Amino acid sequence: MTGRTDALGAGSPAPRAGGSRSRDALIGWSFAAPFVILFLVFMAGPILVALVTSFTDLRVTDIRNPLAIEFIGIENYLAVLGDERFQKAAANTAVFVLVGVPLTMVLGLAAAVGVNQGFARLRTVFRVGFYLPVVTSIVAIAVVWRLLLGTDVGLINATLSITGIDGPGWLSDERYALWSIIAMAAWRNLGFLMVIFLAGLQTIPRDLYEAAEMDGANRWQRFRGITVPLLRPTLLFAAVITGIGYVQFFEEVFVMTQGGPLNSTLSLALYAYRQFSFGNYGHTAATAFVLFVAIAALTFAQFRAFRSET
Amino acid sequence: MRTQYRLGASLLAIGMVLALAACGRSEDGGGASAGAQASEVDTSAASGEIDVWAMGAEGENLGVLADAFMEEFPDVTVNVTPVPWDAAHDRIVNAIAGGEVPDVTMVGTTWMGEFAALGGLDPVPANIDSSQFFEGAWNTTIVEGTSYAVPWYVETRLLYYRTDLAADGGVTEAPATWDDLKAAAAAMQEAGAEYGISLQPGGTGAWQTFMPFFWQAGGEILGEDGSFTLDGAPCVDALTFYDSFFEEGLTPPAAADVPVEGQFANGEVGSFISGPWMIGIVTDAGAEPDSWTVAHQPTEEAGTSFVGGANLAVLADADNKEAGWAFVEYLSRPEIQVTWYETVSALPSVQSAWDDEALSGDELLSAFGEQLSDAKAPPSIPTWEQVAAEIDAVIEQVTVGDTTPEDGCAAMQEAAAGIGTGQ
Numbered sequence: 001m002t003g004r005t006d007a008l009g010a011g012s013p014a015p016r017a018g019g020s021r022s023r024d025a026l027i028g029w030s031f032a033a034p035f036v037i038l039f040l041v042f043m044a045g046p047i048l049v050a051l052v053t054s055f056t057d058l059r060v061t062d063i064r065n066p067l068a069i070e071f072i073g074i075e076n077y078l079a080v081l082g083d084e085r086f087q088k089a090a091a092n093t094a095v096f097v098l099v100g101v102p103l104t105m106v107l108g109l110a111a112a113v114g115v116n117q118g119f120a121r122l123r124t125v126f127r128v129g130f131y132l133p134v135v136t137s138i139v140a141i142a143v144v145w146r147l148l149l150g151t152d153v154g155l156i157n158a159t160l161s162i163t164g165i166d167g168p169g170w171l172s173d174e175r176y177a178l179w180s181i182i183a184m185a186a187w188r189n190l191g192f193l194m195v196i197f198l199a200g201l202q203t204i205p206r207d208l209y210e211a212a213e214m215d216g217a218n219r220w221q222r223f224r225g226i227t228v229p230l231l232r233p234t235l236l237f238a239a240v241i242t243g244i245g246y247v248q249f250f251e252e253v254f255v256m257t258q259g260g261p262l263n264s265t266l267s268l269a270l271y272a273y274r275q276f277s278f279g280n281y282g283h284t285a286a287t288a289f290v291l292f293v294a295i296a297a298l299t300f301a302q303f304r305a306f307r308s309e310t
Numbered sequence: 311m312r313t314q315y316r317l318g319a320s321l322l323a324i325g326m327v328l329a330l331a332a333c334g335r336s337e338d339g340g341g342a343s344a345g346a347q348a349s350e351v352d353t354s355a356a357s358g359e360i361d362v363w364a365m366g367a368e369g370e371n372l373g374v375l376a377d378a379f380m381e382e383f384p385d386v387t388v389n390v391t392p393v394p395w396d397a398a399h400d401r402i403v404n405a406i407a408g409g410e411v412p413d414v415t416m417v418g419t420t421w422m423g424e425f426a427a428l429g430g431l432d433p434v435p436a437n438i439d440s441s442q443f444f445e446g447a448w449n450t451t452i453v454e455g456t457s458y459a460v461p462w463y464v465e466t467r468l469l470y471y472r473t474d475l476a477a478d479g480g481v482t483e484a485p486a487t488w489d490d491l492k493a494a495a496a497a498m499q500e501a502g503a504e505y506g507i508s509l510q511p512g513g514t515g516a517w518q519t520f521m522p523f524f525w526q527a528g529g530e531i532l533g534e535d536g537s538f539t540l541d542g543a544p545c546v547d548a549l550t551f552y553d554s555f556f557e558e559g560l561t562p563p564a565a566a567d568v569p570v571e572g573q574f575a576n577g578e579v580g581s582f583i584s585g586p587w588m589i590g591i592v593t594d595a596g597a598e599p600d601s602w603t604v605a606h607q608p609t610e611e612a613g614t615s616f617v618g619g620a621n622l623a624v625l626a627d628a629d630n631k632e633a634g635w636a637f638v639e640y641l642s643r644p645e646i647q648v649t650w651y652e653t654v655s656a657l658p659s660v661q662s663a664w665d666d667e668a669l670s671g672d673e674l675l676s677a678f679g680e681q682l683s684d685a686k687a688p689p690s691i692p693t694w695e696q697v698a699a700e701i702d703a704v705i706e707q708v709t710v711g712d713t714t715p716e717d718g719c720a721a722m723q724e725a726a727a728g729i730g731t732g733q
Contacts, residue, residue, distance in 0.1 A: 064429050151566075153567050153568060174710075260706065262707065280696075
């Protein structure tokens with residue numbers, strides 16, 4: 001991905017004479033204006049307001065009475081970081097990201113390679129099948145997964161009981177709930193990554209594989225030596241997108257567990273949402289910025305990791 | 311993956327709230343001032359148009375009463391807007407913040423403290439007689455000494471139990487005390503139920519099942535001085551009692567995957583505690599009418615239950631308060647309350663409405679009517695929802711986790727004190 005934009009930049013036409021350049025700029029800005037205005041009003045503005053809010057004691061009961069709002073410095077941040085529930089949510093989120101992102105990527109890549117190489121006739125069927133969860137409503141998914149994971153009436157435990165195993169409460173036992181959610185998220189999102197990887201795989205020239213095959217490289221060696229290195233920009237893109245999404249995981253737990261049992265599936269986004277619904281806007285804004293820093297740090301680390309390997 | 315927009319969206323919401331704050335009226339300073347003066351409103355000359363917001367089935371069916379009202383008050387036009395429950399809270403907050411409000415709105419009883427503290431509600435006129443309502447229901451309308459709404463309909467929680475299973479286990483009378491309740495649950499389990507009772511092991515709303523035990527043990531959520539008193543002996547007693555059902559395997563150890571009514575109907579669960587809406591649900595689930603009944607909460611220091619429901623409030627920024635209060639007063643008439651019960655099965659908040667044959671003739675409903683005279687609501691403070699979430703969390707830590715009731719009550723008190731009463 002990055003390689004291609006570099007190439008475009010280098011090949012851009014040389015600047016023309018002054019008059020037409022400013023006219024070009026004007027045209028350019030007028031095309032960009034709708035987005036820029038919307039961005040400033042609905043993204044940058046609120047983000048700035050939220051940053052200010054995070055240093056105040058704003059609560060829902062203050063909104064008709066702005067004079068009651070006081071600046072309290074970094075107190076919200078100290079309260080957020082010192083809150084045991086926040087720490088629990090941060091730990092859960094870390095597990096979700098550190099396990100979920102690699103898991104989803106491996107599954108997505110496996111699906112992409114499989115669909116790309118084998119079963120030529122069934123390719124469309126598999127592509128649709130893997131992608132379907134991505135476009136399905138999370139509520140519908142939750143209903144189906146509840147039927148799968150239910151303690152007494154779930155399909156998994158019902159199957160296990162045939163073999164004499166007494167299955168645990170996949171969603172109601174605090175030892176398993178987060179892992180169940182990770183499995184569900186990976187299943188739900190692997191189709192999206194599969195499509196991204198498929199696009200990446202199409203760009204790898206076939207003759208590289210043919211040459212390697214002539215040299216006697218087996219399937220695994222070809223995968224390791226050709227597919228993975230040439231897919232690196234795509235992998236980075238997938239890791240960043242999935243990482244950002246997973247740090248903010250919310251819908252899955254919101255519809256499946258409400259963060260329970262015993263906060264074992266409480267995520268940072270759900271924590272922030274709760275504080276917002278309690279009307280603690282200052283606290284919520286501080287949580288959102290902690291989350292923002294976490295996402296920025298994760299993305300930065302991912303870029304570093306992928307670059308250092310080249 | 312749309313997730314990256316979530317952060318933006320929540321920040322956006324905060325920004326909009328702030329923007330609304332800037333537009334909000336500041337001359338009345340906001341906030342509920344203690345003992346705000348309630349004036350009399352002359353509702354006989356009501357005229358003009360009023361907008362009314364109502365949630366759920368109430369919103370969909372209120373038109374029936376609005377039509378009847380407009381026949382009696384031909385000068386008034388009532389526009390009913392149904393609002394989904396999920397969206398109602400935020401929508402009302404935004405309306406109050408922006409000053410663009412309906413004239414009358416239905417208000418969930420636990421939102422009263424917040425909306426009144428926002429300065430969004432009009433004090434109830436002095437000519438509305440508070441004694442016609444159930445005391446517990448009327449108390450939900452009072453914020454810092456002033457009433458800001460009128461109870462519309464009520465609900466309370468009773469013990470639903472399988473009389474046939476209880477009889478098989480040798481229990482022929484409704485449980486009167488905590489010991490009786492425990493014995494009845496054990497007896498029903500003995501008689502073949504998988505679980506004698508189904509209590510909520512924490513999770514959203516568990517406090518509504520737990521707090522009655524707290525009140526029964528003599529507890530009060532707020533002390534005389536208005537600060538939380540959750541860590542006393544009543545809390546420990548109640549939490550120990552609640553947890554004992556889990557310890558002794560008398561209640562499912564985790565929330566069930568299937569609704570309780572089905573388990574109750576087929577005898578897997580012997581009893582549970584819930585509100586009047588379950589009468590129809592249990593019947594639809596196939597429970598034989600003579601195999602079960604409802605019973606008053608057990609009595610220790612008291613036999614108190616939880617009272618919920620919804621109130622009707624006129625907004626402080628309403629354009630037409632006269633007609634608004636006239637409509638609220640109309641909905642509080644005993645005969646209209648009975649009509650409303652017949653329309654959406656909402657239980658009347660007005661005591662005299664219960665004399666009507668439609669209610670007094672029904673044995674199960676009468677039991678609810680009886681419990682309503684000994685039912686309490688949590689204090690109307692703006693932070694209640696957050697305190698309640700802490701109580702739910704502690705209940706889970708004690709019943710599912712290994713926290714002791716003593717530590718649990720201390721944690722409840724600490725969390726509640728940290729949140730404060732918002733006053």
